[in-house]
Amino acid sequence: MKILPKFWQKALLAAVIGASVVAGCSTQQLEKNPAAAVTNLRYQSYPGLVSLPELAQDLGYLGKIKLDYVGTVQGGPQDLLTLVAGDVDFASAFNGVVVKVIAAGLDVVPVVASYGSDAEMNVGFYVLENSPIRSARDFIGKKVAVNAFGAHYEFIVKDYLLRHGLSEKEIREVELIVLPPISAEQALRNGQIDIAVFSGILEKRALKSGGVRPVFKDIELYGPFTAGSYSMRRDFIEQNPELAKTFVNGVARAQEWLHSTPKEQIIARMESIIDKRQRNETKVLIPFYTGTGVHAVGGVQKDQDFAPWVKALVQEQKLKPHQLNVSTLYSNEFNPYAAQKN
Missing domain, CATH: 3.40.190.10 (Periplasmic binding protein-like II)
Structure with missing residues (x-):
């Protein structure tokens, strides 16, 4: 060829x-x-x-x-x-x-x-502690930061939403924002996004700073x-x-x-x-x-x-x-x- x-x-x-x-x-x-x-x-x-x-x-x-x-x-x-x-x-x-x-x-x-992904190193979708987002349906109309289109984070969030009953049309209403992972925590705390993805080192740092909580993690869907x-x-x-x-x-x-x-x-x-x-x-x-x-x-x-x-x-x-x-x-x-x- x-x-x-x-x-x-x-x-x-x-x-x-x-x-x-x-x-x-x-x-x-x-x-x-x-x-x-x-x-x-x-x-x-x-x-x-x-x-x-x-x-x-x-x-x-x-x-x-x-x-x-x-x-x-x-x-x-x-x-x-x-x-x-x-x-x-x-x-x-x-x-x-x-x-x-x-x-x-x-x-x-x-x-x-x-x-x-395992118990220590995994992908978690986090919101601020006082956020009203608690379930898949709450993602509709919200901004989710991912590191790149078509990568791990996008695949996981779409699978999570699909598994929890959202239609293709509703999933398209979830806005994916591309941000460098190292910038996602600050963007979440500044209110520029509604949901951030934290993994490994970045997750541990965010949890140490406090004020955030996970909505779901990839190991909850697939295990380690x-x-x-x-x-x-x-x-x-x-x-x-x-x-x-x-x-x-x-x-x-x-x-x-x-x-x-x-x-x-x-x-x-x-x-x-x-x-x-x-x-x-x-x-x-x-x-x-x-x-x-x-x-x-x-x-x-x-x-x-x-x-x-x-x-x-x-x-x-x-x-x-x-x-x-x-x-x-x-x-x-x-x-x-x-x-x-x-």
Whole structure:
């Protein structure tokens, strides 16, 4: 098939994330250049936080690979867009979005789990303590801050409203406002939005400040679950298998380091990483660290990490039944923990 220019790759991905899935043929992402030896991995990340690959690099788990920071990211859909366009080499995104992208024929491969939801690290939809909002129907006509359109937060709130009897028309009356997660708490307290989404570090900080309460959390809908993965382009993996293997190995080992290391040591390490990278960031969020929410050993992926989102998209008629084989959506090929029981 003809290789798509970057502009059309971005346009297709934007259409996929913002609307229904287009079932089509597989799309090559980039011209192959086997002569180019890759030693750096380009990536985006969130300010004031430390990602798993950044931690892996600092721990020495990435060997000779150098991480090349290209800028901040607003959310998973934006990260996937830059991945598909060839502007970064790996991206973390909600698995529901990854399913949409794969269904559209964009050949990305989830290679290791990146984040999840559990009792400590989850996604909560919060209001001010004195807010009249207490149920799904109270969301109608209200402003809800999400980090990006088409990402985890939007998917969760729409599923919550649908499960509680709201019609498609009523759900459309809930206004989604895109805000950087770090700005959502202040916007809620200033009355600029009615509902904010807090997760992990940001949730712990908001609760410490007081005056807010949750309406619902994602784990109340699904229980503990792996929510997102790091993906790479298939053509990139095929051209650089050893590099991909080292990356997955390093991220998997970083997950296990987090599982086995005392919290105070984790916080000290993350503060040190932020100091060393010199991006003029604040470290105020790091003491509220709560984990990645991934309980699978080494971030090993499984069918259940993707199956609920495939089912939901089929129910919404955005995917055809049996259009996707869940077990082929992801790869644990390079994960050294894949042979262990999770």
